[in-house]
Amino acid sequence: MNPQALKEHLSNSSLRKRVQTPTVIQMEAAECSAAALSIILGYYKRFVPLEELRYRCGVSRDGSDAYNMVEAAKYYGLDANGFQVNFEELDKLKLPFILYWQNNHFVVLEGCGSDFVFINDPATGPRKISYADFFKNYSNVAITAYPTEKFKKGGSPPRFWRLIKKRFADVKLSTIVFLISIQLILIILGLSFPAFSRIFVDQIISQRMLSWKWIFISFMAIIIVLQATSSAMRGYVANRLSRKLSITYSVNFLWHVLRLPLLFFSQRFGGEIINRMNLNTSISEFITNRLSLTIINTILIFIYGLVMYQYDHLIAGIGVLTALLSVGLFRFIARARANAYNRLQQELAKGIGTSIDALQNMEFIKATGTEAFCFSRIIGYKIKNLNNMQNIGKKDIWLNSFSSLFTQLAGIMLLSIGAWRVMDGHLSIGMLLALQMLMASFLAPFNQLLNFSMQIQSLKIDMMRLDDVLNNPLDPLLLKSKNQSNIPVQKLEGKLALDNVTFGYSPLDDPLISNCSIKIEPGQRVAIVGATGSGKSTLARIMSGLFKPWEGTVLYDDIPFMDLSKEQFKNSVAWVDQDVMIFSGSIRDNLTLWNKHIDNDQLVKGAKDALIYETIKKRDQDFDSQLLEAGANLSQGEKQRLEIARALVLNPSILILDEALSALDSQTEGEIFHNIERLACTCVIITHRLSTIKNCDKIYVMEAGKIIQQGSHEELKATPGVYQNLAKFDSIQNSHLRDTQS
Incomplete structure (x- = not known):
């Protein structure tokens, strides 16, 4: 079938009657499945927050698949099924339904016209496309979802005033009353001009x-x-209020983001979050400078309209007709403008994220000679942003131009009809002058309301993007009560146990960790090994309190994780992974993280145990020497030793090392482990280097998220299985390395 045959087939089928579905724009590039399902649910009057659907559809940074979307639809009482459907069979399905698009996206089909196909795209909003584009992009998979007896209508779509109401919690009532009162005074003073003009012309000049x-x-x-x-x-x-609210909103947003669980960041892009924080300024400016003015303008329209009506019914009708024409024009372009603005915000976030990635990986870009590619990506997003802004600007120009045209036409009609009414004796010259001023005063706030309506569209999307983050629950560890006393927190002894722990990143996918049980006594040195992707690092993050298990319990000194205070846990458990975090600042700040309770003796001891002390002393200001962003003035080995020192200055009861020594030679690694042994803390080691763990008290072997072997190095080496194979491979590598060195 070709596009022309497809057009003839579908335009005369049951799909020719278009249905209107609600607009739901995806907040992230990877959540089109959740947004498409939200469109279908909204069509049947079930409104579910996008953050909830993201969870139900199992959306991650990699997106979501059709199976997860079908399962999520069934959860809400829809009879959902996915089919491989060719073009000839599409007309057998009932509108609306979801299409798989370009092999990586989902859209909703609304109908097929004589020349165009109507789709609701979560990335752009409703749009019409040619049959050629439809033929090119449809990927032969359709997902239907229709209500069953279990389906229940409920919820409500995001309303602007409901979104703005939450922001008023930070505004004093007295301030709002003051702003409205001042505006009322300005209105009363403004109303006096038409009356005085009439008196001046009809009384003072004429008489x-x-x-x-x-x-x-x-x-x-x-x-x-x-x-x-x-x-x-x-x-x-x-x-003043705008500055205060901008600071308040930004601080609250940033504080909430920093207290979100790690799983949230594993599903989001950094550029998106940064872009959203910048939206708080426009929201605060709107509330202070626009909202009170808009409330008064609404009242003002009725007052000016009523006064005009008292002067002359016919001329008042001209003003109302002009206003209605402007409203009709606005409604005509409103939906397209809102979708264009949302696309702009998405592309802005992508551009910010790409720029940040480029700056953070400049060494790699220089080494690989990919400056031109990096430039093309950044400038590509910049051009998209400019095109989107131009698209929005075109719509605004059309609206403003036609509104201005309607206003001028109203002025001409007022003069024409007004002159006739003056000659007819119904109006005096002073009354005509007053009506001219009243008409201008009537249409001015009306045009401001239209501009306000355009801003409402943008602001509603901005607030939805912020609430998409703010509605996520906080990290449970950070919700625990803080230790308000100055009494030092008692450290844990170092016992660690995992009891049938199960965990995964998506609730609809198979878990990455399944029924994992581990027991570690205080002071023991335990290793966890396995092939890449076996779940070692995920298990380390569970032990570190970064991920909350789906099932099972993590115990510290026989105390469940959630029963420990935040202070006791953070002072007892330290985690170091291979991704080193060094920020611009002094070595002291990088080691202590501004913890004033860490004295200089602890600092020196931790640095010595991590074998970084001599390197620090060689610098002019030793611990007060400045480091560049990401530790650019340190070697990779120095960065890792500094990261280990950061953990050791706390003198932790439990130390978890996830490939934390991968950049160090065997001798340095051995010396550091010897120093850690002297601390008598419990040590959990995640590594691929078996020479590191030969002397461990116990070794756990992981495969596909499960512990399949456990024992000492010698026991596991003698037992056929994964560890024996790892040991043989490690032995071959070491032998090859010795041959190379000799």
């Missing part, structure tokens, strides 16, 4: 009451001064 002229002008000058003073007071208060 030549020249003795009142200067008194009248002086009175008008006083009103102008009062207007300027009131406007300045309002601007001053609004500006």
